[in-house]
Amino acid sequence: NAGVIQTPRHKVTGKGQEATLWCEPISGHSAVFWYRQTIVQGLEFLTYFRNQAPIDDSGMPKERFSAQMPNQSHSTLKIQSTQPQDSAVYLCASSRTGTSAETLYFGSGTRLTVL
Amino acid sequence: GDSVTQTEGLVTVTEGLPVKLNCTYQTTYLTIAFFWYVQYLNEAPQVLLKSSTDNKRTEHQGFHATLHKSSSSFHLQKSSAQLSDSALYYCALGGTNAYKVIFGKGTHLHVLP
Numbered sequence: 001n002a003g004v005i006q007t008p009r010h011k012v013t014g015k016g017q018e019a020t021l022w023c024e025p026i027s028g029h030s031a032v033f034w035y036r037q038t039i040v041q042g043l044e045f046l047t048y049f050r051n052q053a054p055i056d057d058s059g060m061p062k063e064r065f066s067a068q069m070p071n072q073s074h075s076t077l078k079i080q081s082t083q084p085q086d087s088a089v090y091l092c093a094s095s096r097t098g099t100s101a102e103t104l105y106f107g108s109g110t111r112l113t114v115l
Numbered sequence: 116g117d118s119v120t121q122t123e124g125l126v127t128v129t130e131g132l133p134v135k136l137n138c139t140y141q142t143t144y145l146t147i148a149f150f151w152y153v154q155y156l157n158e159a160p161q162v163l164l165k166s167s168t169d170n171k172r173t174e175h176q177g178f179h180a181t182l183h184k185s186s187s188s189f190h191l192q193k194s195s196a197q198l199s200d201s202a203l204y205y206c207a208l209g210g211t212n213a214y215k216v217i218f219g220k221g222t223h224l225h226v227l228p
Contacts, residue, residue, distance in 0.1 A: 003159070004159070031214070033216075041220075042205070042218060042219070042220040042221045043160075043205065043218045043221070045215060045216075048214055048215070050214070055214065056214070056215070091159070091160070098214050099209070099210075099211050099212075099213070099214060100144075100148075100208075100209025100210055100213045100214050100215055100216045100217075101146065101147070101148035101167070101209045101210055101211045102148075102209070103150070103162045103165060104152075104160075104162070104216060105161075106152075106159040106160045106161065107159055108157070108158060108159045109159065
């Protein structure tokens, strides 16, 4: 089991450009979460999918962030018109059924730097 | 609302000495579970400890924590810190009736030689 895989590990964009981040959850896990990690805020919840369906995107900045899960083996987080304040580590996590009493399995994250 | 508080942003300890990372919580979740996640530099956060039983000590990799519902706490302790323990530690809680994990802001542990 390779664990949760996130690509790329690092991404540098210019202000106003688009960034797409990829996540492959653990096979058999039905829940996928995206988090943003910064020194100041710690781990911020962005969005949650269960069985590929979007359940909660309350943490997503509405205008420029979007997430999809087109199949059970991958999810994407897209940031349009990136801004310097979007610079952070974006973490994807999966769990077996999605209840928060279960262990979350995290990927190593994508470090996004917006110049 | 539901919250997890980690009072220290940074804890520095000398190798071989005991260390304690504080975690307290407020929650309306039913049937709650508590976690400590550890994140080493440039790695993924991973679960270190998990507990859902009041007053029961849980141990792993030399660390231990005991859930105390009476004081709403789940502090992480180790009797002898190692250089390899230097990492970012998150306290978190979840519930069987919810999907959103509540994380604390994290505590950086720096172990000095």
